[in-house]
Amino acid sequence: MRFLHTADWHIGKKLHGYDLLEEQADAFQQILTIAKNEEVEVIVIAGDLYDRSVPSVEAIDVFNRMIVEMNLQEKFPVLAISGNHDSSTRLETGGPWFVQSDFHLNTRLDQAFEPVEMGNTQFFLLPYFEPISARLYFDNEEIRTIEQAMKEVISAMEKRFKPDRAHVLVSHFFVAGSEKSDSETKLMVGGLDTVPLSLLEPFDYVALGHLHGKNALQAENARYSGSPLKFSLSEMNQKKGVWIVDTEVDKSTVKFKEITPLRDVLQIEGSFKELMAQDFYESIDRENYLHIQLTDRAVIPNMMNQLRQIYPRVIGVERLFGREERQKKNETKKEIKTLAPTELVNQFFSEVTGEEMTQQQEVWIKDNLEALHQAERGK
Amino acid sequence: MRFLHTADWHIGKKLHGYDLLEEQADAFQQILTIAKNEEVEVIVIAGDLYDRSVPSVEAIDVFNRMIVEMNLQEKFPVLAISGNHDSSTRLETGGPWFVQSDFHLNTRLDQAFEPVEMGNTQFFLLPYFEPISARLYFDNEEIRTIEQAMKEVISAMEKRFKPDRAHVLVSHFFVAGSEKSDSETKLMVGGLDTVPLSLLEPFDYVALGHLHGKNALQAENARYSGSPLKFSLSEMNQKKGVWIVDTEVDKSTVKFKEITPLRDVLQIEGSFKELMAQDFYESIDRENYLHIQLTDRAVIPNMMNQLRQIYPRVIGVERLFGREERQKKNETKKEIKTLAPTELVNQFFSEVTGEEMTQQQEVWIKDNLEALHQAERGK
Known part of the structure; x- marks a missing residue:
């Protein structure tokens, strides 16, 4: 069937x-x-x-x-x-x-x-x-x-x-x-x-x-x-x-x-000047959800408002310049986001106490996180 | 049918x-x-x-x-x-x-x-x-x-x-x-x-x-x-x-x-001593939702906790003594509760400005209260 x-x-x-x-x-x-x-x-x-x-x-x-x-x-x-x-x-x-x-x-x-x-x-x-x-x-x-x-x-x-x-x-x-x-x-x-x-x-x-x-x-x-x-x-x-x-x-x-989305999620890259040029923005579908990668190094006053005038659905703006310096910071951030809650507590415990959690402590943490999670879902 | x-x-x-x-x-x-x-x-x-x-x-x-x-x-x-x-x-x-x-x-x-x-x-x-x-x-x-x-x-x-x-x-x-x-x-x-x-x-x-x-x-x-x-x-x-x-x-x-309720909503009256007497409380259905009218004049330490030990569903305690003094205050309070929102705004307006609202102002207030009410209900 x-x-x-x-x-x-x-x-x-x-x-x-x-x-x-x-x-x-x-x-x-x-x-x-x-x-x-x-x-x-x-x-x-x-x-x-x-x-x-x-x-x-x-x-x-x-x-x-x-x-x-x-x-x-x-x-x-x-x-x-x-x-x-x-x-x-x-x-x-x-x-x-x-x-x-x-x-x-x-x-x-x-x-x-x-x-x-x-x-x-x-x-x-x-x-x-x-x-x-x-x-x-x-x-x-x-x-x-x-x-x-x-x-x-x-x-x-x-x-x-x-x-x-x-x-x-x-x-x-x-x-x-x-x-x-x-x-x-x-x-x-x-x-x-x-x-x-x-x-x-x-x-x-x-x-x-x-x-x-x-x-x-x-x-x-x-x-x-x-x-x-x-x-x-x-x-x-x-x-x-x-x-x-x-x-x-x-x-x-x-x-x-x-499925062809009504509005796609895409990324575009360029300098502010390039992105604001009519020739460019008329060549793409501006109705999409766009993540913008900016190549400029200078400060751009009122940048977000100007971008949104042209691109109504900006879901993020990233500055490519200075990327490497930020990379490390972002990686730590990203890592935290992908860690399971127990691992996070584990890391925090070690950082603060300088020791590893005992097995009993780990069980206690798991049980409580689970209970918390269920209370959340019970809403 | x-x-x-x-x-x-x-x-x-x-x-x-x-x-x-x-x-x-x-x-x-x-x-x-x-x-x-x-x-x-x-x-x-x-x-x-x-x-x-x-x-x-x-x-x-x-x-x-x-x-x-x-x-x-x-x-x-x-x-x-x-x-x-x-x-x-x-x-x-x-x-x-x-x-x-x-x-x-x-x-x-x-x-x-x-x-x-x-x-x-x-x-x-x-x-x-x-x-x-x-x-x-x-x-x-x-x-x-x-x-x-x-x-x-x-x-x-x-x-x-x-x-x-x-x-x-x-x-x-x-x-x-x-x-x-x-x-x-x-x-x-x-x-x-x-x-x-x-x-x-x-x-x-x-x-x-x-x-x-x-x-x-x-x-x-x-x-x-x-x-x-x-x-x-x-x-x-x-x-x-x-x-x-x-x-x-x-x-x-x-x-x-x-319909006979599983637990009724009732009022009982007496002194604290009377209400806490076994003979009395065993003569009534303590499982009901009870509003208690106390005839005592003295302060009773830890009153609510003691009452709840005997009466598990107290929905309110009222002191009959000093009732008249409180009556006037309560009446104003009660009146406010029963007034329609437009009337409340009307009263407030008069109190503050010393003038009555114009018809146009009244219409404006009505429209806005209605809109507010609808926004509330839209939740």
């Missing part, structure tokens, strides 16, 4: 303060067109439908229109899960009614073990969850990490496998060895959120959400769809789109269909 | 800091039992389902369970509207799917003119709206007040009347001459939110929400159901419950079915 795999819509997300709802509505229309042209039987959305647990009314309005059009008007069956950005309880509203028109939206771990059967395929819809949920669901105090939890989860799913069907997992987590972009939230305390690829072996296809690049994971049977739009400068050179997946028993084949 | 009329559930409301979700779930179960015993064909909820435009996840979870049980499990058709406390966009989620199982939840003015027909009755579900919505919907710049808007709204509804049916309006506003309680939000700038009873004459029954007392309006064909629970001390002596309504063409008859 043929389905479309997308994820990480992040409806309501802003890019350096710019509202992306128009771009998101446009990308959605392209996804619908692809679904129709490719004659897919199902649309799969692997989590992070919204960007925030409490979306704005504008975001809700846009998302509500999308699901009405997709499921009630265009009659596509939809299989979706909540991601780490969604509030599972808020998203759950309407769920028990959605199934009447084959819109399956799973937000709780306990829903993941009842596969949705469509054509030759069993779909297991596993929403984002924290280890604590698996600990409670399986009544197993040993479960402390997502890896431990996933072993139990997948083993429970395998018991439901029908041998004459293809088996698809829809899920939202970080698979070991995947490549991150800047727009993804660092999910969890050090390593606790990582799933080894080998665990996913039982499935003919794993439709992943969470990472925003379609090539984040290089695997036979598991793929991130990536986000439909670029959400950061680091995604500048990525192609965005959706996977069209054909499943047979014990096999899946895929192809990628590209 | 027979239906149950309730309103103002305010799921998630707190009473002096105490969470009422348990009481609300209990009251809901009683409503369901009444609906079953009375064999009603429809349950009508006239707005303010939630207490806040952005309800907590706990409130959403409780409400989601209620509507699943009521509509999907017990199979009651449900006719509901959003009230001034609800966010219409947030509440709208799922609406297009709900109708598949006869759960009609109207949140926008434009939905009000398509009646839902059940048995011998046409139900017009009119959500709470601001005059600006009617101004846009009817493309009529003259509409500045709810009264003006309601004239147009009801006239448009009458065009849809089938003569051989009973006609019921479900709505959420303040009808002129009704009696308020302390737990209702003062809706709008002075008088702009008031609908004269005479406008409602075309309907055989008007199922109202907004005011929390079932006797707030004394009229033949229009009633507030009141809230299912007491939400303030001023409702101490009110009976809470639901109306069972029987409609015939050109006629309706009603009876009231009471």
Whole structure:
């Protein structure tokens, strides 16, 4: 059977303060067109439908229109899960009614073990969850990490496998060895959120959400769809789109269909004078989201205002001169951004005390960071 | 046909800091039992389902369970509207799917003119709206007040009347001459939110929400159901419950079915010594929400903590001694609370300038207060 795999819509997300709802509505229309042209039987959305647990009314309005059009008007069956950005309880509203028109939206771990059967395929819809949920669901105090939890989860799913069907997992987590972009939230305390690829072996296809690049994971049977739009400068050179997946028993084949953004995220480079020259700026699409690299050395008065007169969507200005001096500083900054919270605390502890943390101290930090994280998500 | 009329559930409301979700779930179960015993064909909820435009996840979870049980499990058709406390966009989620199982939840003015027909009755579900919505919907710049808007709204509804049916309006506003309680939000700038009873004459029954007392309006064909629970001390002596309504063409008859609260809101009076005496406190239900009137004159150290040891849900302590001195001060305070915002600005203007506002100034104030109010609600 043929389905479309997308994820990480992040409806309501802003890019350096710019509202992306128009771009998101446009990308959605392209996804619908692809679904129709490719004659897919199902649309799969692997989590992070919204960007925030409490979306704005504008975001809700846009998302509500999308699901009405997709499921009630265009009659596509939809299989979706909540991601780490969604509030599972808020998203759950309407769920028990959605199934009447084959819109399956799973937000709780306990829903993941009842596969949705469509054509030759069993779909297991596993929403984002924290280890604590698996600990409670399986009544197993040993479960402390997502890896431990996933072993139990997948083993429970395998018991439901029908041998004459293809088996698809829809899920939202970080698979070991995947490549991150800047727009993804660092999910969890050090390593606790990582799933080894080998665990996913039982499935003919794993439709992943969470990472925003379609090539984040290089695997036979598991793929991130990536986000439909670029959400950061680091995604500048990525192609965005959706996977069209054909499943047979014990096999899946895929192809990628590209989405052309309403406004792209790009980088331009030049001197202030060059960038402000009519010949230049009329030669490019100024409506795009632009990161500007300036080659000038001199101070330019009122620079930002002047640039914004010509380029309405500047997402950043970088001075290339003096770059090397700043490089080191930036690297430290960047490093901090990419460190897991436990590692950060570790470094801080060593700097202040001159000692390493004991194992007990590390456990205490992990438990508390996890609790904090959950309190945050509970909002 | 027979239906149950309730309103103002305010799921998630707190009473002096105490969470009422348990009481609300209990009251809901009683409503369901009444609906079953009375064999009603429809349950009508006239707005303010939630207490806040952005309800907590706990409130959403409780409400989601209620509507699943009521509509999907017990199979009651449900006719509901959003009230001034609800966010219409947030509440709208799922609406297009709900109708598949006869759960009609109207949140926008434009939905009000398509009646839902059940048995011998046409139900017009009119959500709470601001005059600006009617101004846009009817493309009529003259509409500045709810009264003006309601004239147009009801006239448009009458065009849809089938003569051989009973006609019921479900709505959420303040009808002129009704009696308020302390737990209702003062809706709008002075008088702009008031609908004269005479406008409602075309309907055989008007199922109202907004005011929390079932006797707030004394009229033949229009009633507030009141809230299912007491939400303030001023409702101490009110009976809470639901109306069972029987409609015939050109006629309706009603009876009231009471709800017994899981924990009541009551007042007790006595000296500190009397109230702390075992004989006394074991003679009453200490689990209730209690407002305490103390007759002592002396200072009582650590009073509140001691009282709470015995009475776990104290919602206020009042000293009867020195009452008269405080009375005047309180009256001024209370007066300010009950004044409409325009009147408050008027008084302030007079006090500061020694002059009355001109008509133009009054219009300006009204327009701006209205705009502020709408910005508030847009959240």
